[in-house]
Structures are given as structure tokens and as C-alpha cells.
Amino acid sequence: MPNPARIHPLADRLSAGNGVILSPVESRERISLRADPTTAKALGTAIGLNLPTKPTGVTTKGNKSAFWIGPDEWLLIGPDNGSMAKALEKVGRQVYSATDISHRNTAITVSGAKAVEALNSGCPRDLSLDAFPVKSCSRTVLGKAEIILWRTGNQEFHVECWRSFSDYVWKFLVDATRSA
Amino acid sequence: MRKFSVFALAKEAMKSHKGWEKQWDNPEPRSSYDVIIVGAGGHGLATAYYLAKEHGITNIAVLEKGWLGGGNTGRNTTIIRSNYLYDESAGIYNHAINLWEGLSQELNYNIMFSQRGVMMLQHNVHDCQVAQRHIHANRLNGVDNQWLAPEEAKDFCPPLNISRSARYPVMGAALQRRGGVARHDAVAWGYARAASDMGVHIIQQCEVLGVKRDAKGAVTGVDTSRGAINAKKVGVVAAGHTTQIMDMAGVRMPLESYPLQALVSEPVKPVFPCVVMSNTVHAYISQSDKGELVIGAGTDQYTSFSQTGGLHILTHTLEAICELFPMFARMKMLRSWGGIVDVTPDRSPILAKTPIKGLYVNCGWGTGGFKATPGSGNVFAHTIANDEPHKINAGFTLERFRNGRLIDEAAAAAVAH
């Protein structure tokens, strides 16, 4: 039997204009990793990526990134091949929780000269480069949706949200772009 | 007391209104009274009024730390209705409505009770089920409340958007025609004037600093910023500050005080004929006689005595208002303000005796106390005068938080599935 089609929640969307480009992020493997911080090192070793230990911290190696979400919570994002989950399965006697959320979350790339303005239309955080430099990440809100905001460049952000919120987040950013 | 009437007004007009007397006295406190009421809001003043009028107790002091009617009485959106679910709630709020209907005449003070109808919108299947439950219970309790289809709701309130494509379309409404609004300040002033006329002392700028008790624990009076005042009975009607007063008597309360905000728009010609409430999208709106749209918002998420709250709370309400009435998006907020509401765990009031002899408490009205004012004062007066509750307030005890016999209107509307 052929594998069923995989349908991205934001399939076929694109928005560009007025200084902001919005594009859906392709499918990725995502893991919600929960563990005592003392376990972080071993877990990081397993997936080949040091887990950040400071608030808003992000570590990246190749196409894998780890995000500090809370003192015992990391978001792992990697290539869509299940390799991180497999690696974690082999960790052994450490006590932790790794839960696949590849399909729970989806993401939008927001870039352009007015990316900050568009985001600040609904995100109450200080997104100046001083306060939220490139390679920082945090869970926060955008309008009425919860997002995880990851700054990937001076004018580029990765906005992660739950799949059923993605339509709202997308439309919000389109509306915000219009008047940014 | 000089009777208010159109004739008196005409007569005064001829002499530059020089003949009007003070509407209430500002006496110096005596050293002792039969009853002390702590708090000169609507409920406290009504309590004093009914004690005097119905129970013949006129040697009363109503103590107010600020100015009478300056708390939640003067800060609410004046919605009056009685279509509550539980017998206890329906009982007291309907008792209040019955009193509201003759209150202007009784007090000889036009409190402008306007029975323009309160319409509660329902936006989903669960809302409708809950509304129907209310309507049936109300009917059997003798409380008017009727179901309106969306089109009927729009007929009753033409600005209403009943488009099926709205985010939360209106699926119907429960209408209480006897419900409406009143002029909040006038309620406090009317009771104050009538009570004062019967000899009740209303003492403003008098803050209660302690509750005095005898060796057996019974109340003997209060200490105030203007000296000690004795009384064998003390009724606490202090809304957001109830915890503080009751603490002075050693009674710990199941209360939390939250900021509650409201706002008005600029005045416009009549455009909104009734009161509309929507619990689902959080909007409460009517139009005042002055022409302002009067809009109630929700509480903040933290306790506070600051009488201010976050603007995002008001914003949330305005979103709902503009969703329900898209033509109001160009209206302007003129004024906003905040009150301090005392909330009980089951969102129902406490109107009862306390474990301390001679100490009575009337509190916990949360966001909806104004509508109960006459009923609350009336049965609280009964409770104080007879040292036992009226049958209408018998369920609103302090003990219910111990024995679990809650009156949980909010839980009854629980949203789930």
C-alpha cells in the first residue's frame, strides 16, 4: 500500500510584500524533551548537540537545533527523519521524557525589513537586537496564539506554533504586514 | 424632609433653588448606636434604610471611610436582572427587582429604574442548553425570562450582528424584560436621603480601624479614625474591603478582591434600546440616559485594591463589542474606571450571621452586586434586626464553605465537552 500523502497545515501558502515575507517552514522532526537539567549533558551527547542551559538559549549544529524553553524543557528541531528520536531511545538509564511533537507544531518564517514591526503588532516582547539577539528563542504570544519565537537573523524569525493555531498566526501576520 | 416633586421644583425655580435642604446630614458620630453599618455603599445604606423603616431601629450609624456611594455602587454598569438559576439566587434577585420597581416612589428619589430588558446572548450549543435551563427554572420560580431566536434578538436590539458567518454567531438569546438599568449614584443618594430623614447617621470620612469585642467575644463596637463608637450589632457591608474589616474581628473570609473595569463611550443619540450581555465573548453593554454606551469588562487576573486594571482587559471587551456591533468600531472610549470586587469561591454572596455574636456580614457580590441592592439591604436588615436570616438569604451562609453546600451559579454554566 502506498504511503498516504502528508499534508502540511500551511501547504501552498506564501505572502510577500510591504517589507515582510512569510513562508511556511517545511516538515521537521520536533521533540519536546523534558529532563532534569543535570541530565542535559548526556542527552545532548546522544543527539550530538549540546543542550542550551540558559534562558532564551539556542544551540545549533548542522540542521539540528535545541532550544531552551524552560528549566527542564527543550524543544529539539531537526531533519524530518526521526533520527533524534532514535538517538534518544539509545540514551539508556537517564530519566527523561522525549515526546514527538513533529505534527503538533508547525512554523512560519517571517523575514524582511519590517519583520520586527509585523511581529510586534501582536507580540509584546522587546524584539530589538539588544533585547532579543539573533539566536535567541522564547515561548511568547502573538495576538491570541502562543508561539515560540526564534530569531534566525537580524530580520528573520522562525515562528513556531501548534498546527491548529497556524491559520490564525498566518492570517495575523498577513494583516500585520499590511499595516506594518 | 422636603418632598421632591415637579411642584417643588417649580416652586424652587422661582427662588433660585435656594430652598432645597441638604439631602442628608453629616453629623458628628455619637458614642454609641444600636447598630453600626460599616460601608455607605448602596447595600449598606439600604440596610440602614430598611432597619429604620421596617424594623423601627433608627439609632444607626453608617460609617464610610470615603464618600457615600463612592465604591462599587458608583462604579458599576448598573445592570439589573434576576434570571438566575438556583432558587436562592432567583429568590434574592427577584426580591430585589420587586423592590426596584417601586423604589423611586418609595424613596421619593428618581433612581431612574428603566426596565428596558436584559438580553443575554448565546453563541454555541452549550450556551443554549444552559440558557434553556435558566429559562425553565426561572419560569417555575416566577422569574420572567424568555427565549429569542436570533432574528427576534435583532428585532429587540437592532444594532446586533446576527450574521451566521460571525466568528461566534448568535444562536439565540434569553431575554428578561423586567431587567434593565438604574442610575447608580441616585440609588445611594436616595437611600442616604431617606435613611438620614429617619434619623440614621451617615458618617463619611470615618474609617473603621478595629472591631471591639467583650470578654465573651461578642461585638461591642468599633474603633474608627474618629474615635471609638459602641454598638451591640455591627453589620459589615464593605465590598472589596470586607476581608480587612472581618480580620479586625478575627473572622477569616473566603474572599478575594479583584479589579473590575468599565468604560463609557462618548454620548450619542439613542441607538441602543436595551441591555445586552454575552458571557461567551465577554461583553456587557447598554446606553445611559446621557447617551453614553456603558460597557463592562472582566476582572484582572490578580488581586488588587488599586481601582485600576490592565488596559488589555478593556481591549478584550471592546473586541467583543465591535464583533457583536460592528458599527460601534468608530465609537470612542471616553472614560474608563475600576472598582474592587470581592469574589467568593462559588461566586455567590455571603449575607449572614458570623461566628461572632452581634457581627453580621454582607459581601461577596463579585461583579454583580448592584442589581441586588434593595433586596440585599432588605434581608440583611432583617438578619440584623432579628439575629436570624430572612428565608430569602438563609442559604447565603458563611458555613457553606465548610459543609460544601455551595450556590455555584458559575459552575452551573460550566463550559466543557
Added chain:
Amino acid sequence: MLLIHCPYCEEERPELEFAGAGEAHIERPKNMADISDEDFEKFFFIRENQKGLVYERWRHIHGCGRFFNAVRHSVSDKFIKTYKAGEKKPKLTKAEIEAVLPPAKNTPANEPVYTDGAKQKG
């Protein structure tokens, strides 16, 4: 809108990221099943509700997700400090407390402070 220092994120964040979670330092009894009605009432219903310093809980629900505690003045709404869940009530210095006091009694509402016995004219 408040600005709240999250002791886990080590940063001040806007109130929109937080959910208020009620009074702090109410410990669930270890022998829950056996406590008296009175103790249960105290645990579940009775609240301090102080006009002044309040110890309260917040959850950084749209942030790190952690519950934590705060000391705030409930008239000025200013925080003295926030601290992690499980930590004891902090010792507060006089200066810390004074820094969050509202200007004076009856303010900030600028309540009138009129006195009695004044004559009236007109």
C-alpha cells in the same frame, strides 16, 4: 499591563505571557484525606486577600511554563520580588517595602480628604 520578572527566565516579561495562580504558600496537607472540615475550608477557601503585601503565584504559562511566587503590594501593584516555587517567603528589607508603597493613605485614588464641621455658604 504588568511587567513580571520570571525567576526562571531571569527576565522581566509582559503580563500577557503569564497566568495568575492565586495566593502563594498554601501547602496541600500531606494527610489530605484526614484533615478536618475546618482545615479543609482553610486550605481550599479561606484567603489572606491582604491590602498591602501579597504573596501570590503566577505561572509563566506562555513562557517557560513554570509556576513561581511573587511579593506584590496590592495597592500600588508593584512587585518587590519574584522567587521560585518551593522557596520560602523571602525576608524583605524596609527599603524594599518602602519602594513599593503607594504614595500615602487614600491615594492613588486622590480621594478627597475633606473634614467636618465646615460652615457652608450660599
Added chain:
Amino acid sequence: MAQSKRVEHVSTSTENTGANRIAGKGRLSPAKTVSFTFDGKTLTALEGDTLASALLAHGIHLVGRSFKYHRPRGILAAGPEEPNALIDISRDSARRQPNVRATVQTVYDGMIAKSQNRFPSLSFDVGVANDYLGRFIPAGFYYKTFMWPRKAWDKLYEPVIRSAAGLGIAPKEADPDHYASRFAHCDVLVVGSGAAGLTAASIAAKSGKNVIFVDENASFGGSLLSDSTSRIDGQSGQDWAKNKVTELAAMDNVTLLSRTTAFGYQSHNMVNLVEQITDHLAQPGSNLPRERMWQVRAKKVILATGAIERHLVFADNDRPGIMLASAAQTYLNQYGVTPGRSIGVYTACDSAWHAAFDLKKAGVSIVALIDCRETVNQDLINQANELGIKTMVNHAVTSTSGRLRINSMTVQPVNGENKTVIAVDCLLMSGGWTPSVHLFSQSRGRVKFDAERGIFLPDVYMEECTSVGSCNGTYDLSDAIAEAATATETALGDIGAKARKAKLPKVEDSPSMHGFLIGAAKGAGPDDFVKAFIDFQNDVTAKDIRLAVREGFQSIEHVKRYTTTGMATDQGKMSNMHGLAIAAETLDKPIPEVGLTTFRAPYTPVTFGAFVGHAKGDLFDVTRTTPMHEWAVDQGAVFEDVGNWKRAWYFPQAGEDMHAAVARECKQTREAAGIFDASTLGKIEVVGPDAVKFMNLMYTNPWDKLAVGRCRYGIMCREDGFIYDDGVVGRLSEERFHVTTTTGGAPRVLNMMEDYLQTEFPEWKVWLTSTSEQWAVIGVQGPKAREIIEPLVEGIDLSSEGLPHMSVREGKICGVPTRLFRMSFTGETGFEINVHGDYGRSVWEAVWKRGAPLGMVPYGTEAMHVMRAEKGYIIVGQDTDGTVTPHDAAVDWAIGKKKTDFVGIRGLKRKDLVAEGRRQLVGLKTRQPDYVIEEGAQIVEDPNHPVPVPMIGFVTSSYWSESLGHSIAMGVIDNGHKRMGETVYVPMKDEVIAAEICSPVFYDPEGGRVNA
């Protein structure tokens, strides 16, 4: 002679932009004109005019009618404090805005302006009858009358009062404009752009810190723009301001926002701004938002909000043509317009003298300058004499005349009766200045009263802000600049910025703002028949305040509420001090003891739409849909809202109503199979060595013995013992549970779990992760369910032995991973196929493709509700309502009797919760089998009991059961469990329904089908 030269300016005024233009004055270009209409008449204005300046240029003062007496009213001010000139402005029928202050509305080409609150016309308004009846309707008159007959209030009095009140007419169409919002952060926010604000902004900007600089007006410069004499560093005030602004505009770290009002000061230094973006444009692009709401969190706020001039309170001080002196100065110096040709000036403040000088120098006749002060600075008198202005010091204007426009004023010595009537076409007045402490007060700072100057000033600060310039009582230009510099340097120091000590500019020839009068001037009574206005818009006069005090209203809050003074759209910006002073005088108390009204947001009225911002239409609230949503849309499903979710409610086929569709869906499911989208249910992954311990705490059930691969229906209570949520829980491994919750309950259940875990049991090794959206859930129910899915499933034995009811396996379906639950909410053989979200739609379609030929139907939430009710399964929130215990709901079998702790264990033992006779869930069979009771209907024992009828319960769920061929219902009834077989009654509006109490399990009570 210099003077005659200036007179010539008048004759060169631009012809069609108004006869009162004065050539060479103002900053507008005579070359650029726009046209607009006012009450239907087309007029030409200069680009940059406000509506007020354009009307005045054409000699139009009469622009409105007052609220209560409908008195003719003219333009009084030149700024946002304007109480009278409220105009209805429209672009088209949907873009119509009532109550716009003509003094701040920029005229654009094609603008339609209409006066308000008049009938039939502005110059003849029948409402003016109220003016003649004025003596019968003093403050608070309505409290004293309209009480008889009782019914007449609603029917007669109130409608009449209402239609007379109100100003403009509310918009009638949905607003087509859009609005934007922006959160911003900065180091220094400077509010107000007069000399003090400019100085502060400039110093802050040069420190390199981020600065936001706002002004409510179209141009930066504040009062400098209207000031014709001051020289700063040798430049005119305007040039100095312009240069400063140019400098600031070029800096990256500065955001300049004009037409932007700081209207709210919130906790922790957040200031709300509203930016006007299109209301002054003739052809705004459709992408431009009309307004933008800014929420600015600033480390430091510098308030340079200036001061507002007050009027003087004397008889008939409200006629059109009577205006603030500073306003006239603004109209002259900014717009090149004179408000009259023969002007009287009445003042208690030096500043009005300068206004008179400016007008006189521009060639306008100043008929007389009356100052009620005993003495006035001799320099001013000398200057007046030099200019040929007649001065009358220690005199007062005690009345005026002129119906639609002032034509004369009556002047008397302050201490005498000798009346002089002087013809004028305009009267300028000044009672001195009121510092704008609004934002400071909103920031919860405490003010103090400066009795010598009659002003309230910032005293104790509560937020990180500082006041500079005239809002701080520092009126002198040089002092204001110095104060702003020092305050800004201190503020910068506080936030760790290095500020170079600024060199202060040299200030020369700045006008004086000395002198004031608050309260009633001569001619405001005590003759109580005169109308000496305090609050113009609400028609509150000095005698109203006196009456209020006489009637015992002593606090200013009482006075304000009784008289409505200060409660109009201008919020008392001009009137508050007068009201306070008159109340204080009447009470014979010092002003501070009467109190000052607290200022609340907004400073000036703010459009609802600006608050709403993006949150309208689609963005009013999040709409959550499942991966299979579009399939259901394509099938013509009708949806219901459950929380934020859209759930398929039923799937009507052609010609079917809801009843028919649901009956068919139920029947088909029971006979063949049904497919149901259960994706919205909450899911929580509970993982860790202490997972069982945790489940034991959170749920009433015992979990130790639940085998891996098995499921259990769990009940969750709050500590009070009432049911909070429920759901099926599957055990995937020793340390991993897949917990489901109700759709609406998902967030709060997770929050409550986290709460216990983090704060009560932080040492437990267990973690919670929401997987609600990781999994799409496809319910396949019915006798053919197994047959349908079997060929699609790999690695799971679907037989009753291999996968008994209430079990879970991990395997594959259609080649993708699944968590396959054998469970049922219908009473039939059932499966819930959990697949990863992105595959939900495809797997659904694969199942559909298999099932449809076998008679499978899609069913919605309504059919789901019917089928579960047939089985007696409860729905939390429908059959329970937050007052129902597990015992009440007859699910107490789900309580672990041997457990020593779980959330709710103690609450459940409370007296009332264990009492006899509680309301308990039962089934109900109507005596008339085809009668479906309304949900929510109340249940009684004695339907003939008079009202109030004692109620013993109510119907929680009620349906037509197509499968059973009769109606079914569930309800909660007092002592219900012990009343099986009893008959109870359901009184409807027109009939009484009899019903028998029965078991709530109507269908397949033995459970044969579910286990098949």
C-alpha cells in the same frame, strides 16, 4: 507709523479661504487650498487648516449646540480640550465619525462636516426651549421628578430625556476601516513637543538611547508654534523647534510620532499611544490603517504635556465668538486667521495680553483689554499703551449679549457697579493655566496643591517618570528648558546612559503666563438666574455647583456626579479647577480638602477600533480546525463551536434537516459503521518513573494495576470533590500514559496537572507534554468497524482477544505509525485511530474509501451525543455542571476505594457531599415515547404546585433515539438513584410531561455489542 502698515495686512487676505485670513501670518501656504462642506455649504480652506481654523477664517463661530440647554456654541479652544465644537465628519456613509473636535481635525479635500445636536438647524434649534426653561431644570432636577405615574418613566419621561441628550449620531454601518497595533519598547519616551519636550528628546537622543517622541498635534513644537515673540538662541521659537525636529528625525535611535496622543499610563511604565494615520488624508491608500494603537514600555517617561488655558466664569460666557485667548493666538500665528475684527480681551493672566498684542500687531482691532486683577505688570500696560490698546485693569466682564454670536460685553469695575457696554464681535478670555497632570495622575502619582498659583502639581511619583515644563508648573520658557535638561540628564543617568551636560540655549522675550483666577469671576452670581458656565458641553453653571453643595454633596466626586461637571467629552480639561474652586468656596474649605478627581485613561477619547486593532473578523479569535476539517466542509457538514474549535455537528444530505441527519447517522453507525473526527479531544503524554503515582493523584481511579496496552476511563475532580474532567487513559508502557481530556478542558487540565506536579510534588520524576495536536483521531464505530479498518492496519491483532475493548496498541495504519485504541463512546465495537496530524486527512480518506461501500457514514458531534446517551455515558459539562460528584453522576465505581489520596478525596467527604438526597444522575423515559423533552427543562414532583414550584432536578441530555424508537433523556434528580421507577413531571410552558425515572443505560445494557 508701524501700526498702520500692519493694518494693511488685513486687506491682502486670501480671498476665497476666508475673509478673516491675515496675509503673512501663520505657517500655511496660501497656494494650497482644499474644499470641504459644513452643513451643506462648500467652503475653501488652506491645506493644513483645522476645521476650526477654516471655519473661523470664514467668520463662522456658531458650530454646535450644548448638551442640555441647546445653547448656541462657538469654537472655544484650539486644541483637544475643546468642549463645544464637536462635529460630525464623514468621508462616505460608512466612514462617518460623530463628535469630532473641530480644533484637531485637519481639513482634507472633500471632507463633509455637519453640526450636531440641533433640530431643525444650527441657527434655529427647537431644543433651545430648554434654555428658557433653565430655571426649572437645575443640576440633578431629574432626581426630583418624573416619578409619577410610575410606568411613565419607561414609556414617556426617559425616552424624551434620552432623545434630547446625546450629542452626535452613532455610525450606522459596519466600520470598513482597519486598525493596527504595535508593542514597542524604548529607553526614553517623551510626551509632548513644546520647548521642554524638545529639549528632553534632544538630550535623550544624543545619549544614543532609544527614544520615542510623541505629540498629539500635526506638528512638533507645542506652544512655540503659537508664540510670536520668544527667541531661542537667536532664532524664533518655531525655527528653533523646526531645527530640533529635523535633527531628531535624522537619528536612527529616535521614533517621531506626530498626531499621536499618549492617552493612558499603565502599571510598570507602559504608556498607550494612539496614532492618527488617515483621518487627515483626502485619499488614504487602502493598506493604511486608520489608527495605530501603540503600547510602549519605556524605561523612563518624560512628561512634557504642557498646560491648558482655562476660561473665566461669568454670566453668558458661552456665546459664539467667546474664545480662549491662547486659542486666538494659535489661530493667528499658526493658521493666519483672526477670530474677529473687533475683539475684547478679558483676562486674569498675563498670557492673554500677549495674545492681544499679537492680534493688534496683525492689524486686528482690540477694543478693550480687561484684566480683573488689581494690578498688572507695568511692562504689559506700557506695551499695550504703545500699541494703542485700551486697558481696563481691575475690571471684569460681567455679561455679554448676542444670540448666535457675541455682539457686546458689559464691563464693570471689580469693586464697583458702573456698567460699560462695549460692542465686540469676539471676546477672548483667560483664567490662567492648568498644568496637564493627567498622565502623571494616571501613573498613580500624588499631586500637591500650589495655592499661590492655583494649580495642582506632580508631587510623589510612583512610576519611572518625571514631569518637565508647564505640566510641572514651570511656565517660564527658559526655566522649562533648563528643567527639562536636568531631568533628562538625571533620567539617563538612572538607566545607565552617559549624558553630556547640555549647553542651555539662550532664551529671550518669552511671554509671561503669570496670574490666574479659578472659580467664579464677578458676574457669575450670586444672582442665581445667570448662567455662568463652568462646563460648557454639559451646561454646568456656577449656580449648579453651589446648589449641589447646598444639598449636601461635599466631596468633589459627589459634586461632579450630581452636576455632571467634568464628565463631558473634554473630561473637564478646562472646567475641573473652576468646579473645584466654587465647591471649595461654597464649603468654605481649602481646595485640597474638597479633593481632586482622579484622572483615568483615556486622556482624550479613543476609537474602539484602535483598541480592537487586528482582532476582528477572522482574527477576533483563533479558529482551530482539525486536519480533516476540509473533508467535512466538502461533505457539507454543519459545524458547532466548542471552545476555539469548529467541530462537525452533523452531515446533512440533500433535503435533510438536523433531526433527519442525526437519526440517519445514528442508525447507520449502529447498523454498519460511522466515522467520527475525535481529533479535538485533549491529549497529554504522562511520562516518567513516577507516572503511575502521578495518575493516582490526579484521577480518582486506581492506576497501579492497569496493564500496559490497556485503557481505563478516568475521572478527575478538583479538591472540592466535584467532577472536573474525564477521559480515556491508555497505558503505553510502565512509564508512559496517553491521557485524553475533554475538548474544552484540555488546557485547564494540563495546567492543573502542572500545578500539582511543579508546586506540590516537584520531586516526582514525571513529565507532561500536550500531544493534542500531534495526533489526529479517527473514530470508527459500529459492527463493521473492524472489517473496515483491518486491511489497513499492520502489526496489530484486531480480534476481540488480541485487542479487547479498552485496549491500545502501537502499530501502523496505511503505512504510518498509529496508536490504535479499541474503545467506544457509542456502545458499538469501536476504534480510535490516532495518526500523526499531517497524515490525518489521508488516513481518514483511506478509511472512508474502505468504509463507504460497507455502509459507513460520517457522523458529527450531535449523533455522538445521542449514541453515548443511549449508553448512559456522561458528558462532563452537560450532564455534570461543577456541582456534581462522581457518586452523583453514578461513576463512583471509578473511585479507587483503597486509595489514601487523590485530588478531591477530602472534598468528597464534606457533609453536604455525603448527605442523603443529593441530585443524582438518572435516566428518564417520557410517558409519551415520541416526546423529546427540552434539555434544561426542570423536573418537579407536583406540577400543580403554585409558583414558585419546588424543583427536584432538571434534564441534562435529551434526544430522539432512532435506534430505540423512542425518546431518551438523562437528568439529575434529588435522591435520584433511589427513585427508580417513580414518575416525575416536566412542566413546559403549555403542557406537563410525565416521565419515569430509569437507568440511564438505554441501549445494550449487557454490553455485548461493545465487546464484540
